[in-house]
Amino acid sequence: MSLNYDDVVRTGLAKQVADEIRAAILDGRLKIEERLPSEEELAKRFGISRPTVREALKRLAAQNLIRSRRGPSGGNFVSKPDPEGLSNAITGAATLLVGVGAFDVEELVTARMETESVCARLAAGNRTEADVAAMAAEIELQRRRSMSGEEFCASDVRFHRALVDATQNGPLRLMMYTVIESFIPITNMLTYGLYERRGAADSHESILAAIREQDADRAVERLRDHLTGMRVVLVQALERRAEKSDIGNPAT
Known part of the structure; x- marks a missing residue:
């Protein structure tokens, strides 16, 4: 998996993070059913807060690009296009x-x-x-x-x-x-x-x-x-x- 964690400026952070992940999905860097890093890991890599990461993930879920799964093997996964x-x-x-x-x-x-x-x-x-x-x-x-x-x-x-x-x-x-x-x-x-x-x-x-x-x-x-x-x-x-x-x- 390859995400550009350094290409985020300090304004509109949630949208920018969502756009970066969306771009990675659309160009194939993130595959269908691939698990995203945890909220904590994404926050560290992007250098932002976990609430900001959570907002970015909500944006992606609203676009049916990712879905969440609970349990020990849960997390956020790239969705199959609908x-x-x-x-x-x-x-x-x-x-x-x-x-x-x-x-x-x-x-x-x-x-x-x-x-x-x-x-x-x-x-x-x-x-x-x-x-x-x-x-x-x-x-x-x-x-x-x-x-x-x-x-x-x-x-x-x-x-x-x-x-x-x-x-x-x-x-x-x-x-x-x-x-x-x-x-x-x-x-x-x-x-x-x-x-x-x-x-x-x-x-x-x-x-x-x-x-x-x-x-x-x-x-x-x-x-x-x-x-x-x-x-x-x-x-x-x-x-x-x-x-x-x-x-x-x-x-x-």
Whole structure:
């Protein structure tokens, strides 16, 4: 293990110690499951107090970079990266950006169109029967008249999540987490009440049929048709919102 104990200045000590240990983890100087020196040893090597070391370790634990273990063989250990935890953090930031209007409609649709097209192509080649069953189950739910609007939107998210899972590509699933868990719910919220459910379920069915038959080109074509239709509905929703805003705030 190699840490630069001398590269810490006297201000913001806890943050600097946490940053040094974090850098050692990210560049491989500290390995997954490796035990860190004790608080007392870290304090001596960095030339700081134990409370400062403790604060640095709390920062690292909050980032899911280390975890503590009790007992004779306990201590602080480097954690295995948690893709879902990282994705949740990214998604929270993306949801905020979408909510404050940092992205316009065309950007959102284009992002989904291009990234999900890649997923549809890979899903057609790599899908398992379990993946096909997961998507089919959501379509079956979407055809139920008793399903509420909120339930339909949740099923829509699960369908696209299953499509991404069918790629069998871990890095791509991580990258798509923001699109699935942030962009889709936001656009669903805007189009709520305007999107024709039967048409949406039919569109999902056509995507699934191509994926089931492992026809990559058709899967991409059907997905892009689906999102093109969503773009039209989304524009209509935003136009209605603008009209209501104008009515509520007439020009003087």
